[in-house]
Amino acid sequence: MNVTQSFRMALNSLLTSKMRALLTMLGIIIGVAAVIIIISLGNGLQNYLNAQFEQMGVNIIQVQIMGRGTGNRTVETEDMYQLAEKYPQYLSGVSPYVSVQAEVRSGGTSYDRTSIYGVSDIYYNRERNQTMRGEALSKGRFLSYIDVERYQNVCVIGSYLDQAVFQGKGLDQTLTIGGIPYTVIGVLEQKADCTEGSGDDVIFLPHGCAQRLNNRISNGSGAISIMGTSITVYLFASTGQDTSSAAKGVIERLLDQTYQSSDSYFVVTAAEMMDTMNSMLEVLMTILVVIAAISLLVGGIGIMNIMLVSVTERTREIGIRKSLGAKGRDIRSQFIIEAGTTSAVGGVIGIVLGVMLANAATVIVGAVMGGSDGFTATPSLGGILVSFGVSVGVGVLFGYLPANKAAKLNPIDALRYD
Amino acid sequence: MEHLIELKDIYKIYQMGEETVHALDGISLTVDPGEFVAIVGQSGSGKSTAMNIIGCLDVPTSGTYRLAGVDVSTMDDDQQAEIRNKMLGFIFQQYNLIPKLSVLENVELPLLYAGVSAGERRERALAALERVGLQDKRKNLPSQLSGGQQQRVSIARALAGSPSVILADEPTGALDSRTGREVLAFLQKLNAEGDTVVLITHDNSIAVKAKRIVRLQDGKIIYDGDAKDPQAVVQPDLEEHRGEEAVP
Ligand SMILES: Nc1ncnc2c1ncn2[C@@H]1O[C@H](COP(=O)(O)OP(=O)(O)O)[C@@H](O)[C@H]1O
Ligand SMILES: [Mg+2]
Numbered sequence: 001m002n003v004t005q006s007f008r009m010a011l012n013s014l015l016t017s018k019m020r021a022l023l024t025m026l027g028i029i030i031g032v033a034a035v036i037i038i039i040s041l042g043n044g045l046q047n048y049l050n051a052q053f054e055q056m057g058v059n060i061i062q063v064q065i066m067g068r069g070t071g072n073r074t075v076e077t078e079d080m081y082q083l084a085e086k087y088p089q090y091l092s093g094v095s096p097y098v099s100v101q102a103e104v105r106s107g108g109t110s111y112d113r114t115s116i117y118g119v120s121d122i123y124y125n126r127e128r129n130q131t132m133r134g135e136a137l138s139k140g141r142f143l144s145y146i147d148v149e150r151y152q153n154v155c156v157i158g159s160y161l162d163q164a165v166f167q168g169k170g171l172d173q174t175l176t177i178g179g180i181p182y183t184v185i186g187v188l189e190q191k192a193d194c195t196e197g198s199g200d201d202v203i204f205l206p207h208g209c210a211q212r213l214n215n216r217i218s219n220g221s222g223a224i225s226i227m228g229t230s231i232t233v234y235l236f237a238s239t240g241q242d243t244s245s246a247a248k249g250v251i252e253r254l255l256d257q258t259y260q261s262s263d264s265y266f267v268v269t270a271a272e273m274m275d276t277m278n279s280m281l282e283v284l285m286t287i288l289v290v291i292a293a294i295s296l297l298v299g300g301i302g303i304m305n306i307m308l309v310s311v312t313e314r315t316r317e318i319g320i321r322k323s324l325g326a327k328g329r330d331i332r333s334q335f336i337i338e339a340g341t342t343s344a345v346g347g348v349i350g351i352v353l354g355v356m357l358a359n360a361a362t363v364i365v366g367a368v369m370g371g372s373d374g375f376t377a378t379p380s381l382g383g384i385l386v387s388f389g390v391s392v393g394v395g396v397l398f399g400y401l402p403a404n405k406a407a408k409l410n411p412i413d414a415l416r417y418d
Numbered sequence: 419m420e421h422l423i424e425l426k427d428i429y430k431i432y433q434m435g436e437e438t439v440h441a442l443d444g445i446s447l448t449v450d451p452g453e454f455v456a457i458v459g460q461s462g463s464g465k466s467t468a469m470n471i472i473g474c475l476d477v478p479t480s481g482t483y484r485l486a487g488v489d490v491s492t493m494d495d496d497q498q499a500e501i502r503n504k505m506l507g508f509i510f511q512q513y514n515l516i517p518k519l520s521v522l523e524n525v526e527l528p529l530l531y532a533g534v535s536a537g538e539r540r541e542r543a544l545a546a547l548e549r550v551g552l553q554d555k556r557k558n559l560p561s562q563l564s565g566g567q568q569q570r571v572s573i574a575r576a577l578a579g580s581p582s583v584i585l586a587d588e589p590t591g592a593l594d595s596r597t598g599r600e601v602l603a604f605l606q607k608l609n610a611e612g613d614t615v616v617l618i619t620h621d622n623s624i625a626v627k628a629k630r631i632v633r634l635q636d637g638k639i640i641y642d643g644d645a646k647d648p649q650a651v652v653q654p655d656l657e658e659h660r661g662e663e664a665v666p
Contacts, residue, residue, distance in 0.1 A: 005523070009519075013518070317516050319514075320514045320515075321516075322499060324503065324508070324528045325528055325531040325532065327495075327496045327500070328495060328496060328499075329496075330531060411475050412470055412476055
């Protein structure tokens with residue numbers, strides 16, 4: 001009935017006393033902006049990490065072997081190959097994945113942030129022209145079966161090394177890894193931002209060579225030992241995302257038969273890791289949003305405070321309206337609409353501020369991570385609608401008490417008030 | 419014939435600690451449609467209390483009040499609000515316009531609370547403004563108008579809901595004597611056009627503009643009759659005021 005007038009009067013009084021309006025709405029503005037920015041950052045992070053996962057391959061199953069268990073036997077690389085051959089319906093391949101800590105040198109310059117992995121030829125899928133982790137070749141070839149079998153000192157390098165060490169002409173050149181010269185037989189396509197320490201600062205070499213490098217380093221320089229410890233990390237590729245849990249099952253069965261203890265190994269699929277990460281992110285985001293929502297509550301109390309002042313200031317107006325026939329509920333709804341409008345306006349300002357800050361965060365995070373790395377803080381429509389709804393709800397809730405006070409004023413006293 | 423206003427044995431008693439104040443001490447009064455009655459009396463005589471009860475802003479301690487045949491003396495707040503909205507038009511000493519609303523919106527208020535549609539509200543409010551000659555000021559804020567104009571807006575607001583009774587409480591109290599006279603002349607004109615007017619004042623010179631005078635003293639009616647009767651303006655026990663207040 002008098003909704004439009006109440007609404008317009010509320011907007012009017014917000015406009016006529018801007019400072020007071022701002023202070024009234026501050027809690028709501030901060031609360032809504034905080035909720036929006038947290039949701040935006042969370043969404044951005046989730047999208048970014050998921051994209052990283054997709055790039056690394058969603059079909060990957062990582063197997064880590066921690067000890068010998070009680071079985072007193074070990075699973076050798078050959079057992080893993082046999083397993084993959086036995087279950088072609090689940091497993092499309094397996095490769096050792098040996099991480100190497102060694103110095104990379106070329107022409108007197110040392111590169112110490114390079115990631116070095118020892119893998120087999122299976123790590124590269126020739127049909128899909130990409131590795132298990134999603135890297136593609138831009139030049140040359142990947143490691144071959146012969147390279148791996150014969151411990152050839154050859155390697156495939158990432159685009160950063162190709163650019164930084166060889167000015168883009170790295171093919172057939174040589175660099176030393178742990179003091180041993182390796183010939184570059186392939187260059188990978190750029191997948192990150194081609195900087196030091198990034199996904200493009202990487203070297204793949206035969207896993208046998210990688211183990212030798214590791215042993216050499218642990219035995220001290222000079223003594224070369226071929227008798228190494230077993231490989232502890234393998235990457236399996238499942239035939240698809242839907243077969244990954246079945247694939248995990250057959251791997252675990254083999255490991256369990258051998259070690260007879262589930263403490264000795266750890267098998268995790270990329271899908272599980274993604275799920276775990278996503279649910280952890282969601283819990284974190286929920287906690288942060290709840291904390292931000294507390295400031296919405298504080299904002300509601302601010303609105304209640306100002307509305308109580310407003311009711312007192314406008315006692316005479318209330319008396320006039322009542323003398324003209326306004327019922328308690330008319331006055332109540334007028335003040336509730338006013339509180340709701342105030343918090344809704346605060347909510348809209350908070351949304352605008354939040355979205356602006358989220359955009360700023362995209363730029364800042366991009367700059368900090370070096371170049372545009374695909375991180376975009378993404379405000380979700382749902383988040384915006386919910387925080388708007390909550391802010392209006394908070395206004396209405398906290399407006400109720402003052403509105404009720406106004407509704408109960410005695411018209412005679414109210415008319416006499418000045 | 420049924421009376422428009424019928425007060426019967428109205429008492430309003432306030433308990434002030436040990437003391438009881440009989441603001442109205444057994445009042446009986448009837449007003450018929452088309453009358454112009456002034457309720458007059460000294461400060462503290464009970465005029466405002468009477469006005470609050472007649473205006474359905476308050477209920478008597480005892481006694482019955484019938485307005486157009488309906489007993490309104492025991493109604494609750496919302497029922498009273500509805501009666502005020504439909505039956506009564508108030509004119510206050512301080513105009514009591516809402517400063518943030520335009521002239522037209524102020525005049526529309528009683529219609530707003532009556533649930534009248536926006537179009538009809540505007541039409542009727544403009545008609546009421548036309549009656550007081552202020553339709554060209556409809557977009558102004560009250561503060562942009564003179565005192566006399568504001569009082570005319572409040573008269574238009576009182577008229578907008580087509581009430582049965584117009585209740586004017588010291589309507590000239592805040593105006594200079596010339597605009598005061600204009601407002602009084604306007605009330606007389608309304609009465610001549612058929613409206614029932616109840617005027618509350620402490621001032622004899624204003625009371626005599628009505629057709630009938632009801633004089634209160636200490637919560638009792640001490641005179642009720644024709645305004646032209648010389649007895650109407652006699653203040654029995656306040657000798658020192660007689661000279662200045664009695665206007666023959
Ligand atoms: N709310 C109240 N509480 C106590 N006493 C009141 C109240 N209202 C009025 N009175 C008393 O009732 C008497 C009549 O007051 P009022 O109707 O205001 O007179 P008038 O309007 O003629 O000046 C006065 O003695 C006044 O003090
Ligand atoms: Mg009085």
